[in-house]
Amino acid sequence: xxxxxxxxxRAMRLTLRHAVLAALAACAAQALAQVAPAASEIVATxxxxxxxxxxxxxxxxxxxxxxxxxxxxxxxxxxxxPGSRELLSGMVQGHEVxxxxxxxxxxxxxxxxxxxxxxxxxxxMVKRGAAYVCWEFPTETYFLPWENEAKRHRRGLWNSTWDxxxxxxxxxxxxxxxxxxxxxx
Numbered sequence: 001x002x003x004x005x006x007x008x009x010r011a012m013r014l015t016l017r018h019a020v021l022a023a024l025a026a027c028a029a030q031a032l033a034q035v036a037p038a039a040s041e042i043v044a045t046x047x048x049x050x051x052x053x054x055x056x057x058x059x060x061x062x063x064x065x066x067x068x069x070x071x072x073x074x075x076x077x078x079x080x081x082p083g084s085r086e087l088l089s090g091m092v093q094g095h096e097v098x099x100x101x102x103x104x105x106x107x108x109x110x111x112x113x114x115x116x117x118x119x120x121x122x123x124x125m126v127k128r129g130a131a132y133v134c135w136e137f138p139t140e141t142y143f144l145p146w147e148n149e150a151k152r153h154r155r156g157l158w159n160s161t162w163d164x165x166x167x168x169x170x171x172x173x174x175x176x177x178x179x180x181x182x183x184x185x
Contacts, residue, residue, distance in 0.1 A: 040101045041098055041099065041100055041101065042057070042059055042064065042066075042098070042099040042101060042110070042112070043059070043096065043097070043098050043099075044057035044058055044059035044064065044096070044097065044099065045057060045058055045059075045094070045095065045096050045097075046092040046093055046094060046095055046096075046097055047063075047094075048093075049085055049088050049089040049092070049093055050065075050085075051073055051074075051075055051081065051084065051085050051088075052073025052074060052081065052083075052084025052085050052087065052088050052125060052130050052131055053067060053068040053071055053072055053073040053084075053088075053125070053131055054066070054067050054068070055068075055088065055092065055114075057097065057099070062108070063108065064108050064109070064110060065108060065109045065110070066099055066110055066111075066112055066114065067109070067110070067111045067112075068111075068112075068113075068114060068121065068122045068125065068131070069102040069103070069111045069112050069113055069122060070113075070122055070133060070134060070143065071122055071125060071126060071131040071132065071133055071134060071143075072131060072132060072134055073085075073088075073125065073130060073131040073132075074157055079157065079160060080129075080130070080156060080157035080159075080160075083130065083156065083157075084125070084130040084131060084156070084157065087125070087128060087130045087156075088121070088125060088130065091116065091119070091121060091124065092114070092116050092121060095116050096116070097114050097115060097116045097121070098114075098115045098116075099112040099113070099114050099115075100112050100113040100115070122143075123142075123143060123146060126143050126146050126147050126150065127146045127149070127150060127155075128150065128155055128156050129150035129151075129154075129155030129156025129157050129158045129159070130156045130157065132147060132157070133147050
């Protein structure tokens with residue numbers, strides 16, 4: 001003799017299913033809000049280009065330093081640093097840009113994805129070989145084929161036999177804000 005458990009009525013099953021789904025959705029939304037704060041967007045005019053991965057924008061009277069997220073570019077007297085800076089300057093200097101903020105290091109210093117009209121500036125710098133991707137810190141992962149293409153065609157900083165240690169350089173100057181406990185003193 002087998003015992004069959006009585007099934008609740010269909011309406012009750014649907015109500016219970018909806019309640020469980022609603023509870024899961026609420027938990028997921030709360031977890032996302034705690035882990036990933038909503039990204040803000042800044043629309044501003046580029047007034048200065050510091051290097052191939054850093055620029056200054058003005059939003060009204062506010063002056064903001066913007067570091068291109070996900071990438072690094074040669075700095076100072078490093079090979080291709082002037083070329084990288086000039087390329088970024090030629091693309092965005094004096095133009096209005098949208099910055100999708102991915103992090104900040106204070107009220108007037110942000111990390112973000114820069115878009116001018118429809119041009120993804122961060123990606124364009126990688127495509128042209130003027131910047132390299134920091135793979136330990138990416139918020140976007142579709143840059144790899146473009147970096148490989150720039151290397152294969154020896155564009156920009158990949159034109160030389162000079163071999164960069166991008167991993168070490170990204171550790172020294174990450175394109176994101178690191179938590180305080182990860183900063184070594």
